[in-house]
Amino acid sequence: MFENCFSNNIQQFILSNANLHIKSSKGETFLFHLIHLYDQNENKEYLITFNNIFNKQPLLLSQRNEQGRTIVDDIELTSSLSYYKLQIFYDTIKNILIDQIKNNIIIERFVLNSFGYHLLLFFNDEKIQVTKYVNDLLRSLKLRQGLPALMYDFAQAIEDDDLVKIQNIFRIKSNIYFAKDWSGRTCAHLAVLHQRREILNFICENYNSVISLKDNLNRTPLHYACIMNDEIAINILQHALAKQITDCLNLFPDDYKNNRDLCCEEFYAQDFPKNEIQKCLPGLSDYLKLSFYFPLKKSIEENSIDNITLINNEMNTMGFYLEDFNPNSYINDWLKGQRYIPLLFVALEHRSISSIQCLIELGLPPIGRMYISKSINNNNSRCVSFRTRAEELECFDIIDMINNLEDDNELKHVFKRHLSSHEINHSQTSLNLEEQLKRKKLSQQRSSVPKQYVKSDDNKSQTCILL
CATH class of the missing domain: 1.25.40 (Serine Threonine Protein Phosphatase 5, Tetratricopeptide repeat)
Structure with a gap:
């Protein structure tokens, strides 16, 4: 250059x-x-x-x-x-x-x-x-x-407000304060977001250098303390001589504190700290795509239940789950030069009934959307079979596609059975499909896709439509 x-x-x-x-x-x-x-x-x-x-x-x-x-x-x-x-x-x-x-x-x-x-x-x-x-x-x-397990336990101890466990972890690994999650947040960021003042005070007194480390948006713990208007956390950090550093928007922590208009609406939400901690970054799904998507895709195409189960077990051992895959694919979602097609769409296109049943039983939620530009040439589209079912749609919903299947009661029965009774169990969360479908319906109502392109029934849940 x-x-x-x-x-x-x-x-x-x-x-x-x-x-x-x-x-x-x-x-x-x-x-x-x-x-x-x-x-x-x-x-x-x-x-x-x-x-x-x-x-x-x-x-x-x-x-x-x-x-x-x-x-x-x-x-x-x-x-x-x-x-x-x-x-x-x-x-x-x-x-x-x-x-x-x-x-x-x-x-x-x-x-x-x-x-x-x-x-x-x-x-x-x-x-x-x-x-x-x-x-x-x-x-x-x-x-x-x-070390990976220790990092997980460290973050969990902050959430649980377990100072004794945190002190023990520091004795095992003194530089654990360098640990960051997928959002780039350190233990000090998490202590602020979880409002664990005693833990934050301990970190500031014993590992002061960590309070200057930045997350993915170049924000320090002091940024979030000011965004949350948490005076106690602000005082703890200022007493520890936390520096005024600009984030990626070129804003200092005090800018957020003194001018609340700079904060987005999400910062004013009642559950901002909780939502900020629990939000699922695309980065996690992106890694799973790079590491596990193509082996899973091949197994689905071959309708190999054994291989799907083996891959899922490998993911679970590493701490990942099928539900961590993004169930949606937008126009600009690519993977190694190919259009990313969510796993259930792959299984549906190949009518891999055993694979569909296996994926759902292993925890993959039976939800998802596929967005396709109307300008795409059908001959070059990986999803040409989807477009033949609804030529005018830009958004293909997995539930709507099942509803529109003709003379395929076996496939419908697989989805119906799991939508009516199946619950997804996760080591950290336990959400049943009815709740997920309610969230899905809410997201549909907020979607920017024109209504004439999306089939929906505002008076019925997706479960009711299918049943």
Whole structure:
């Protein structure tokens, strides 16, 4: 990018001293920007600059945007044209990670930054030599043991307001305060959001440096304390000399405190802290797509119940569930150059009745939508069979599609049986399908899709329509 303007020494000096953690309003670092520039104009200088930055600061790879996506996700979840164009960046990332794989400290920080699971995408090859510590660390991710389990227990202890357990975890792993969730939140962020004042005070007194760490939106714990107008948390953080740092919107914590109009409506909601903590980022679903979608898709197409069950067991062992997959697919949802088609839509298209029954019994909610642009050429559409059922629809609802099936009572019966009685059990949540369908109906009413394109009955629940 500035190769022809400066000598190599000056270039290295600039890259070494530049603040590359600055983010755009979408939470994206400069590395995201370089990839987008290359996608628009295949200039090799963008790749060279990317390579130089990444070599100097490899942990930038674990930075996520507002949706919880990493650079790896940004490359892999693109349309076919961009996907093949950007593979050169993917190869660069892999080569640099291979150079770093023997660095125990860097790899541990990747795991603490919740990038550990992405490492498994690169290092499933047993031929790559790693240290025993790194090998054990990667293995612990697959089994949810060791450090990954400790990170989960740490976050859970904050939610449970269990200071004694937190103190014990710090004795086991003194640098656990570096741990971040998929939203980039540290223990201090969580203590503020959960309003655990005693825990926050303990963190500030003993691990003061953590209060300056930022989440995906470059917000510190003080930002959220001011957004929530939590005077007690603000006083604790200010007493600990928390710094006034700008977030990705270039706003200081005091800006939110002094000008409430800057806060979005969600911040005024009665359950803001709870909703903020529990919101499901697309980043989680994105990782599952990269790691498990294609094996599941193949198993569904082959109607292999055994393979579906094995893959599900592997996911569960890692702490993931089928319900974590996004049940919807929007026009710009791509996966390795292919349009992302939710699992139930794949099973329905292939009429894999056994697979549908297996997926639902394993916890996949029988809900979902597929959005298709009217301008798409049917001959090139992966979902041509769906369009023949409702040519004028832009939004295909899984329940509506089942309702519209003719002479296929067996398939209808599978959905009817599970919609009327089945409950989805999760280690953290337990929501029955009736509640999910109520939420689904509410989201339909709020949807921006024109009503003439969506079949619905405001007087009946989806369960009633089917039954």
